[in-house]
Amino acid sequence: MPVPVRSPVLLHHPRTGRTYRLVPLDTLTPAPAVLERLVALCNEPELFRWLFAARCGDRPYGPDDARGWLEWGAAGWRGGGHFAFVALDESGLPAAACDLQSAAVEPEIGYWCGAGHRGLGTPMVEALVALASTAGFTGLRARVRPGNGRSEALLRRCRFAAAGDAPDGFSLWHRPLGGG
Ligand SMILES: CC(C)(COP(=O)(O)OP(=O)(O)OC[C@H]1O[C@@H](n2cnc3c(N)ncnc32)[C@H](O)[C@@H]1OP(=O)(O)O)[C@@H](O)C(=O)NCCC(=O)NCCS
Numbered sequence: 001m002p003v004p005v006r007s008p009v010l011l012h013h014p015r016t017g018r019t020y021r022l023v024p025l026d027t028l029t030p031a032p033a034v035l036e037r038l039v040a041l042c043n044e045p046e047l048f049r050w051l052f053a054a055r056c057g058d059r060p061y062g063p064d065d066a067r068g069w070l071e072w073g074a075a076g077w078r079g080g081g082h083f084a085f086v087a088l089d090e091s092g093l094p095a096a097a098c099d100l101q102s103a104a105v106e107p108e109i110g111y112w113c114g115a116g117h118r119g120l121g122t123p124m125v126e127a128l129v130a131l132a133s134t135a136g137f138t139g140l141r142a143r144v145r146p147g148n149g150r151s152e153a154l155l156r157r158c159r160f161a162a163a164g165d166a167p168d169g170f171s172l173w174h175r176p177l178g179g180g
Contacts, residue, residue: 002136025073025084037093038066106139133177142173
């Protein structure tokens with residue numbers, strides 16, 4: 001089973017010049033400032049709408065959700081079943097995140113980026129592509145909810161190709177890696 005390397009990857013925001021460190025999610029501890037930042041980011045309208053509204057319904061994303069996500073990230077690295085990363089800003093707090101959602105040779109990816117860091121999504125997902133390629137994954141897949149144009153634009157920038165629609169209406173995307 002492919003496993004990505006755990007060394008931090010430096011990300012450079014293409015417009016602002018800010019630098020971020022992409023690190024395995026299990027290295028992030030649930031300190032109060034971390035939980036506070038995660039709750040703030042995940043309640044931003046765009047993130048909440050596309051990622052958390054279906055799960056949270058009428059209630060906001062809360063500290064327990066953030067703790068659960070950190071535990072999910074740690075369990076994935078421990079068991080080798082999924083691999084999540086977080087992009088930390090200069091203060092060491094989360095700004096964006098991405099993951100390989102399984103250890104299949106062509107796993108689905110996930111990603112989000114805080115509004116204050118917009119533009120970081122593409123370099124972050126490109127770094128994820130490079131990590132996956134080096135680890136030996138043969139391709140990556142993505143599923144996008146209907147209407148999520150920003151997500152589709154990111155995938156195009158990262159050279160994913162549209163691969164039709166799923167029966168549930170999500171659009172499917174694929175990027176081969178290496179010789180795959
Ligand atoms: C999808 C998502 C990750 C894209 O992140 P991103 O950082 O905006 O992606 P990109 O790297 O492609 O950035 C391009 C955008 O940033 C803008 N941008 C780049 N640098 C910028 C800067 N310094 N200041 C302001 N805007 C900037 C670009 O103009 C472009 O804006 P547009 O989307 O309005 O055209 C983000 O919108 C998000 O987290 N959405 C909610 C979660 C989600 O949908 N996840 C995917 C589920 S399938």
